[in-house]
Ligand code: ADP
Protein backbone atom coordinates (compact mmCIF):
# COMPACT_ATOMS: atom_id res chain seq x y z
CA UNK A 235 0.00 0.00 0.00
CA UNK A 236 1.03 3.58 -0.61
CA UNK A 237 2.90 5.66 1.92
CA UNK A 238 0.78 7.92 4.08
CA UNK A 239 0.32 11.26 2.35
CA UNK A 240 1.46 10.18 -1.11
CA UNK A 241 -0.47 12.44 -3.46
CA UNK A 242 -3.23 10.71 -5.37
CA UNK A 243 -5.02 13.68 -6.89
CA UNK A 244 -3.99 15.00 -10.29
CA UNK A 245 -5.67 17.40 -12.71
CA UNK A 246 -7.03 15.56 -15.74
CA UNK A 247 -5.29 16.17 -19.05
CA UNK A 248 -7.07 18.32 -21.60
CA UNK A 249 -7.67 15.33 -23.89
CA UNK A 250 -9.41 13.39 -21.11
CA UNK A 251 -11.39 16.46 -20.02
CA UNK A 252 -12.65 16.96 -23.54
CA UNK A 253 -13.57 13.30 -23.89
CA UNK A 254 -15.61 13.51 -20.71
CA UNK A 255 -17.31 16.69 -21.96
CA UNK A 256 -17.90 14.92 -25.27
CA UNK A 257 -19.92 12.31 -23.41
CA UNK A 258 -22.47 15.00 -22.57
CA UNK A 259 -22.45 16.97 -25.80
CA UNK A 260 -21.80 14.33 -28.46
CA UNK A 261 -23.81 11.16 -28.12
CA UNK A 262 -24.22 10.14 -31.77
CA UNK A 263 -23.95 11.56 -35.31
CA UNK A 264 -27.15 13.57 -34.89
CA UNK A 265 -25.54 15.47 -32.01
CA UNK A 266 -22.67 16.39 -34.33
CA UNK A 267 -25.20 17.54 -36.91
CA UNK A 268 -27.06 19.60 -34.33
CA UNK A 269 -23.92 21.35 -33.04
CA UNK A 270 -22.52 22.07 -36.50
CA UNK A 271 -25.86 23.43 -37.72
CA UNK A 272 -26.07 25.69 -34.66
CA UNK A 273 -22.62 27.02 -35.47
CA UNK A 274 -23.48 27.64 -39.12
CA UNK A 275 -26.67 29.48 -38.11
CA UNK A 276 -24.79 31.50 -35.49
CA UNK A 277 -22.32 32.44 -38.26
CA UNK A 278 -25.21 33.96 -40.22
CA UNK A 279 -25.31 31.36 -42.98
CA UNK A 280 -28.20 31.45 -45.46
CA UNK A 281 -27.21 28.30 -47.36
CA UNK A 282 -26.12 25.09 -45.61
CA UNK A 283 -25.16 21.77 -47.18
CA UNK A 284 -24.99 18.61 -45.08
CA UNK A 285 -23.08 15.63 -46.48
CA UNK A 286 -23.48 12.36 -44.60
CA UNK A 287 -21.98 8.92 -45.04
CA UNK A 288 -23.16 5.79 -43.25
CA UNK A 289 -25.79 7.64 -41.27
CA UNK A 290 -23.19 10.22 -40.25
CA UNK A 291 -21.00 7.65 -38.48
CA UNK A 292 -18.41 7.68 -41.29
CA UNK A 293 -18.81 11.36 -42.15
CA UNK A 294 -20.71 14.50 -41.23
CA UNK A 295 -19.64 17.47 -43.34
CA UNK A 296 -21.38 20.82 -43.08
CA UNK A 297 -20.66 23.59 -45.56
CA UNK A 298 -21.98 27.09 -44.90
CA UNK A 299 -21.79 30.56 -46.40
CA UNK A 300 -21.53 32.32 -43.02
CA UNK A 301 -18.96 34.86 -41.78
CA UNK A 302 -16.13 32.32 -41.60
CA UNK A 303 -13.05 32.20 -39.38
CA UNK A 304 -9.59 33.65 -39.90
CA UNK A 305 -6.35 31.74 -39.11
CA UNK A 306 -6.18 33.04 -35.51
CA UNK A 307 -9.71 31.83 -34.86
CA UNK A 308 -8.94 28.44 -36.42
CA UNK A 309 -6.01 28.16 -34.03
CA UNK A 310 -8.49 28.34 -31.09
CA UNK A 311 -11.62 26.77 -32.55
CA UNK A 312 -10.90 23.22 -31.28
CA UNK A 313 -9.89 24.34 -27.81
CA UNK A 314 -12.28 23.84 -24.91
CA UNK A 315 -14.08 26.94 -23.61
CA UNK A 316 -13.05 28.83 -26.75
CA UNK A 317 -15.99 30.86 -28.05
CA UNK A 318 -16.67 34.11 -29.85
CA UNK A 319 -20.17 34.31 -28.39
CA UNK A 320 -19.61 35.13 -24.74
CA UNK A 321 -17.14 37.41 -23.02
CA UNK A 322 -18.36 38.47 -19.58
CA UNK A 323 -20.58 36.92 -16.90
CA UNK A 324 -23.24 39.54 -17.74
CA UNK A 325 -23.47 38.17 -21.27
CA UNK A 326 -24.96 34.97 -19.82
CA UNK A 327 -28.16 36.90 -19.04
CA UNK A 328 -28.97 37.79 -22.63
CA UNK A 329 -27.68 35.15 -24.97
CA UNK A 330 -28.90 35.49 -28.52
CA UNK A 331 -26.71 32.79 -30.13
CA UNK A 332 -27.46 29.06 -30.20
CA UNK A 333 -24.03 28.15 -28.83
CA UNK A 334 -22.00 29.86 -26.13
CA UNK A 335 -20.16 27.18 -24.17
CA UNK A 336 -17.29 26.69 -26.56
CA UNK A 337 -17.48 22.92 -26.02
CA UNK A 338 -18.82 21.41 -29.21
CA UNK A 339 -15.80 21.52 -31.50
CA UNK A 340 -13.41 20.54 -28.70
CA UNK A 341 -15.62 17.58 -27.84
CA UNK A 342 -15.88 16.40 -31.44
CA UNK A 343 -12.15 16.72 -31.99
CA UNK A 344 -11.48 14.52 -28.98
CA UNK A 345 -13.61 11.63 -30.29
CA UNK A 346 -13.39 11.92 -34.10
CA UNK A 347 -11.16 13.01 -36.99
CA UNK A 348 -12.04 16.63 -37.59
CA UNK A 349 -11.12 19.24 -40.14
CA UNK A 350 -12.16 22.85 -40.45
CA UNK A 351 -11.63 24.85 -43.62
CA UNK A 352 -12.72 28.46 -43.52
CA UNK A 353 -12.45 31.67 -45.47
CA UNK A 354 -13.89 34.80 -43.86
CA UNK A 355 -16.14 37.00 -45.98
CA UNK A 356 -13.95 39.42 -47.91
CA UNK A 357 -10.68 37.55 -47.17
CA UNK A 358 -8.33 36.77 -50.07
CA UNK A 359 -7.77 33.15 -49.07
CA UNK A 360 -8.83 30.43 -46.66
CA UNK A 361 -7.07 28.26 -44.08
CA UNK A 362 -7.54 24.82 -42.59
CA UNK A 363 -6.76 22.90 -39.42
CA UNK A 364 -7.03 19.20 -38.63
CA UNK A 365 -7.47 17.65 -35.20
CA UNK A 366 -7.83 13.90 -34.71
CA UNK A 367 -8.65 12.32 -31.37
CA UNK A 368 -7.37 15.39 -29.51
CA UNK A 369 -4.09 15.57 -31.44
CA UNK A 370 -3.72 19.05 -32.86
CA UNK A 371 -2.54 19.96 -36.33
CA UNK A 372 -1.20 23.27 -37.60
CA UNK A 373 -3.15 25.93 -39.45
CA UNK A 374 -2.23 25.93 -43.15
CA UNK A 375 -3.47 28.13 -45.99
CA UNK A 376 -5.88 26.67 -48.53
CA UNK A 377 -7.88 27.90 -51.49
CA UNK A 378 -11.68 27.76 -51.10
CA UNK A 379 -14.84 29.85 -51.49
CA UNK A 380 -15.98 32.14 -48.64
CA UNK A 381 -17.60 30.34 -45.72
CA UNK A 382 -16.80 27.33 -43.59
CA UNK A 383 -16.57 23.57 -44.11
CA UNK A 384 -16.40 21.38 -41.01
CA UNK A 385 -15.81 17.66 -41.40
CA UNK A 386 -16.25 15.10 -38.64
CA UNK A 387 -15.13 11.62 -39.67
CA UNK A 388 -15.17 8.25 -37.92
CA UNK A 389 -17.04 9.31 -34.81
CA UNK A 390 -15.81 7.50 -31.66
CA UNK A 391 -12.96 5.83 -33.59
CA UNK A 392 -10.85 6.10 -30.40
CA UNK A 393 -13.64 5.32 -27.89
CA UNK A 394 -14.98 1.90 -28.98
CA UNK A 395 -17.23 1.61 -25.93
CA UNK A 396 -19.22 4.60 -27.20
CA UNK A 397 -19.15 3.48 -30.81
CA UNK A 398 -20.91 0.28 -29.78
CA UNK A 399 -23.97 2.31 -28.76
CA UNK A 400 -24.50 3.53 -32.30
CA UNK A 401 -27.24 1.86 -34.34
CA UNK A 402 -27.54 0.89 -37.99
CA UNK A 403 -26.93 3.51 -40.72
CA UNK A 404 -30.64 3.87 -41.33
CA UNK A 405 -31.47 4.59 -37.71
CA UNK A 406 -28.66 7.11 -37.28
CA UNK A 407 -29.60 8.77 -40.57
CA UNK A 408 -33.21 9.11 -39.42
CA UNK A 409 -32.04 10.86 -36.26
CA UNK A 410 -29.84 13.21 -38.28
CA UNK A 411 -32.75 14.01 -40.58
CA UNK A 412 -35.05 14.74 -37.64
CA UNK A 413 -32.55 17.33 -36.39
CA UNK A 414 -32.02 18.84 -39.84
CA UNK A 415 -35.76 19.12 -40.47
CA UNK A 416 -36.30 20.81 -37.14
CA UNK A 417 -33.59 23.34 -37.90
CA UNK A 418 -35.15 23.91 -41.33
CA UNK A 419 -38.50 24.59 -39.60
CA UNK A 420 -36.75 26.95 -37.18
CA UNK A 421 -35.48 29.21 -39.97
CA UNK A 422 -38.21 29.78 -42.54
CA UNK A 423 -38.37 32.80 -44.84
CA UNK A 424 -40.78 35.59 -43.93
CA UNK A 425 -43.84 36.46 -46.04
CA UNK A 426 -41.57 38.29 -48.49
CA UNK A 427 -39.37 35.24 -48.96
CA UNK A 428 -36.55 36.88 -46.96
CA UNK A 429 -34.47 35.84 -43.96
CA UNK A 430 -34.76 32.07 -44.38
CA UNK A 431 -32.01 29.47 -44.43
CA UNK A 432 -31.73 26.94 -47.27
CA UNK A 433 -30.67 23.33 -46.66
CA UNK A 434 -29.40 20.54 -48.90
CA UNK A 435 -28.73 17.03 -47.57
CA UNK A 436 -26.73 14.37 -49.42
CA UNK A 437 -26.38 10.86 -48.02
CA UNK A 438 -23.78 8.63 -49.63
CA UNK A 439 -23.48 11.23 -52.40
CA UNK A 440 -27.21 11.21 -53.25
CA UNK A 441 -29.47 14.20 -52.61
CA UNK A 442 -32.05 13.13 -50.01
CA UNK A 443 -33.60 16.42 -48.88
CA UNK A 444 -33.69 20.11 -49.64
CA UNK A 445 -35.54 23.29 -48.79
CA UNK A 446 -34.88 26.57 -50.58
CA UNK A 447 -33.94 29.58 -48.46
CA UNK A 448 -37.02 31.50 -49.66
CA UNK A 449 -39.53 28.86 -48.45
CA UNK A 450 -41.84 29.97 -45.67
CA UNK A 451 -42.88 27.86 -42.66
CA UNK A 452 -45.93 26.36 -44.36
CA UNK A 453 -43.89 25.44 -47.44
CA UNK A 454 -41.34 23.70 -45.24
CA UNK A 455 -44.02 21.80 -43.33
CA UNK A 456 -45.45 20.68 -46.69
CA UNK A 457 -41.99 19.56 -47.91
CA UNK A 458 -41.31 17.60 -44.74
CA UNK A 459 -44.72 16.25 -43.67
CA UNK A 460 -46.71 16.28 -46.89
CA UNK A 461 -49.63 18.07 -48.48
CA UNK A 462 -52.45 16.42 -46.55
CA UNK A 463 -51.25 17.89 -43.24
CA UNK A 464 -50.03 21.23 -44.64
CA UNK A 465 -53.27 22.06 -46.42
CA UNK A 466 -55.34 21.49 -43.26
CA UNK A 467 -53.32 23.67 -40.87
CA UNK A 468 -54.78 26.74 -39.21
CA UNK A 469 -52.52 29.76 -38.68
CA UNK A 470 -51.80 31.16 -35.22
CA UNK A 471 -50.61 34.71 -34.72
CA UNK A 472 -50.76 36.66 -31.48
CA UNK A 473 -48.71 39.31 -29.75
CA UNK A 474 -48.97 40.24 -26.10
CA UNK A 475 -46.47 42.72 -24.67
CA UNK A 476 -43.01 41.50 -25.60
CA UNK A 477 -44.27 37.98 -26.33
CA UNK A 478 -45.36 36.71 -29.70
CA UNK A 479 -46.54 33.28 -30.84
CA UNK A 480 -47.04 32.35 -34.48
CA UNK A 481 -47.22 29.20 -36.55
CA UNK A 482 -49.83 26.52 -37.22
CA UNK A 483 -52.08 24.09 -35.40
CA UNK A 484 -53.63 20.99 -36.99
CA UNK A 485 -57.21 19.75 -36.66
CA UNK A 486 -57.69 17.28 -33.81
CA UNK A 487 -57.93 14.29 -36.17
CA UNK A 488 -54.20 14.64 -37.00
CA UNK A 489 -53.20 13.97 -33.38
CA UNK A 490 -50.63 11.21 -32.92
CA UNK A 491 -49.57 9.00 -30.04
CA UNK A 492 -45.86 9.73 -30.46
CA UNK A 493 -46.02 13.52 -30.02
CA UNK A 494 -43.33 13.84 -32.70
CA UNK A 495 -45.22 16.63 -34.41
CA UNK A 496 -45.46 19.07 -31.56
CA UNK A 497 -42.68 21.35 -32.62
CA UNK A 498 -41.87 24.52 -30.73
CA UNK A 499 -39.18 27.07 -31.26
CA UNK A 500 -38.19 29.69 -28.76
CA UNK A 501 -36.32 32.60 -30.29
CA UNK A 502 -35.26 30.33 -33.15
CA UNK A 503 -34.14 27.47 -30.91
CA UNK A 504 -35.86 24.06 -30.87
CA UNK A 505 -37.48 23.60 -27.53
CA UNK A 506 -38.73 20.57 -25.59
CA UNK A 507 -40.48 21.77 -22.54
CA UNK A 508 -43.18 20.01 -20.57
CA UNK A 509 -44.96 23.31 -20.04
CA UNK A 510 -45.55 23.59 -23.77
CA UNK A 511 -46.99 20.07 -23.97
CA UNK A 512 -49.45 21.16 -21.29
CA UNK A 513 -50.27 24.33 -23.22
CA UNK A 514 -51.32 22.25 -26.23
CA UNK A 515 -53.27 19.82 -24.08
CA UNK A 516 -55.23 22.73 -22.61
CA UNK A 517 -55.76 24.39 -25.97
CA UNK A 518 -57.30 21.19 -27.40
CA UNK A 519 -59.33 20.41 -24.27
CA UNK A 520 -62.89 19.56 -25.26
CA UNK A 521 -62.08 18.83 -28.90
CA UNK A 522 -59.59 16.02 -28.39
CA UNK A 523 -59.86 13.07 -26.03
CA UNK A 524 -56.95 12.33 -23.71
CA UNK A 525 -54.22 10.27 -25.30
CA UNK A 526 -53.19 11.26 -28.80
CA UNK A 527 -51.11 14.44 -28.90
CA UNK A 528 -52.19 17.32 -31.12
CA UNK A 529 -49.98 18.45 -33.99
CA UNK A 530 -48.63 22.00 -33.95
CA UNK A 531 -45.68 23.97 -35.30
CA UNK A 532 -45.13 27.08 -33.25
CA UNK A 533 -42.61 29.86 -32.99
CA UNK A 534 -42.41 31.73 -29.75
CA UNK A 535 -40.56 35.04 -29.45
CA UNK A 536 -39.86 36.13 -25.90
CA UNK A 537 -37.71 38.86 -24.46
CA UNK A 538 -34.31 37.06 -24.13
CA UNK A 539 -33.95 38.59 -20.65
CA UNK A 540 -36.83 36.43 -19.43
CA UNK A 541 -35.32 33.16 -20.69
CA UNK A 542 -32.46 31.22 -19.13
CA UNK A 543 -30.99 28.78 -21.66
CA UNK A 544 -28.08 27.65 -19.56
CA UNK A 545 -30.08 24.84 -17.93
CA UNK A 546 -29.29 21.76 -20.02
CA UNK A 547 -26.23 20.92 -22.13
CA UNK A 548 -28.39 19.84 -25.05
CA UNK A 549 -30.08 23.21 -24.66
CA UNK A 550 -33.55 22.02 -25.59
CA UNK A 551 -34.89 22.93 -22.17
CA UNK A 552 -34.92 26.43 -20.76
CA UNK A 553 -36.11 28.20 -17.66
CA UNK A 554 -38.87 30.71 -18.30
CA UNK A 555 -39.58 33.66 -16.05
CA UNK A 556 -43.25 34.38 -15.33
CA UNK A 557 -44.30 31.02 -16.66
CA UNK A 558 -47.88 31.27 -15.45
CA UNK A 559 -48.70 34.48 -17.38
CA UNK A 560 -47.06 33.05 -20.48
CA UNK A 561 -49.08 29.84 -20.10
CA UNK A 562 -52.36 31.77 -20.10
CA UNK A 563 -51.37 33.90 -23.08
CA UNK A 564 -50.41 30.83 -25.12
CA UNK A 565 -53.46 28.72 -24.27
CA UNK A 566 -55.77 31.60 -25.31
CA UNK A 567 -53.92 32.25 -28.55
CA UNK A 568 -53.94 28.57 -29.52
CA UNK A 569 -57.52 27.86 -28.45
CA UNK A 570 -58.84 30.46 -30.90
CA UNK A 571 -56.95 28.83 -33.74
CA UNK A 572 -57.87 25.29 -32.70
CA UNK A 573 -61.58 26.18 -32.77
CA UNK A 574 -61.18 27.44 -36.34
CA UNK A 575 -59.67 24.13 -37.52
CA UNK A 576 -61.75 21.69 -39.51
CA UNK A 577 -63.28 19.55 -36.76
CA UNK A 578 -64.64 16.90 -39.12
CA UNK A 579 -63.55 13.41 -38.19
CA UNK A 580 -62.60 10.95 -40.95
CA UNK A 581 -66.02 9.32 -40.40
CA UNK A 582 -67.89 12.59 -41.10
CA UNK A 583 -66.29 13.08 -44.49
CA UNK A 584 -67.72 9.74 -45.61
CA UNK A 585 -71.31 11.06 -45.34
P1 ADP B 1 -19.79 27.75 -29.30
O1 ADP B 1 -20.68 27.59 -30.49
O2 ADP B 1 -20.44 27.39 -28.04
O3 ADP B 1 -19.11 29.09 -29.25
P2 ADP B 1 -18.18 25.72 -30.61
O4 ADP B 1 -17.17 24.78 -30.09
O5 ADP B 1 -19.37 25.15 -31.25
O6 ADP B 1 -18.60 26.67 -29.41
O7 ADP B 1 -17.48 26.71 -31.64
C1 ADP B 1 -16.36 27.49 -31.20
C2 ADP B 1 -16.24 28.77 -32.01
O8 ADP B 1 -15.85 28.46 -33.36
C3 ADP B 1 -17.52 29.56 -32.15
O9 ADP B 1 -17.73 30.43 -31.04
C4 ADP B 1 -17.30 30.34 -33.45
O10 ADP B 1 -16.58 31.52 -33.20
C5 ADP B 1 -16.42 29.41 -34.26
N1 ADP B 1 -17.17 28.66 -35.28
C6 ADP B 1 -17.60 27.38 -35.19
N2 ADP B 1 -18.27 27.01 -36.30
C7 ADP B 1 -18.27 28.09 -37.13
C8 ADP B 1 -18.80 28.34 -38.44
N3 ADP B 1 -19.47 27.39 -39.11
N4 ADP B 1 -18.59 29.57 -38.98
C9 ADP B 1 -17.91 30.52 -38.29
N5 ADP B 1 -17.39 30.33 -37.07
C10 ADP B 1 -17.56 29.15 -36.47
Ligand code: MG
Nearest residue numbers: 272273333338
Ligand atom coordinates in the same frame (compact mmCIF):
# COMPACT_ATOMS: atom_id res chain seq x y z
MG1 MG C 1 -21.43 25.75 -31.14
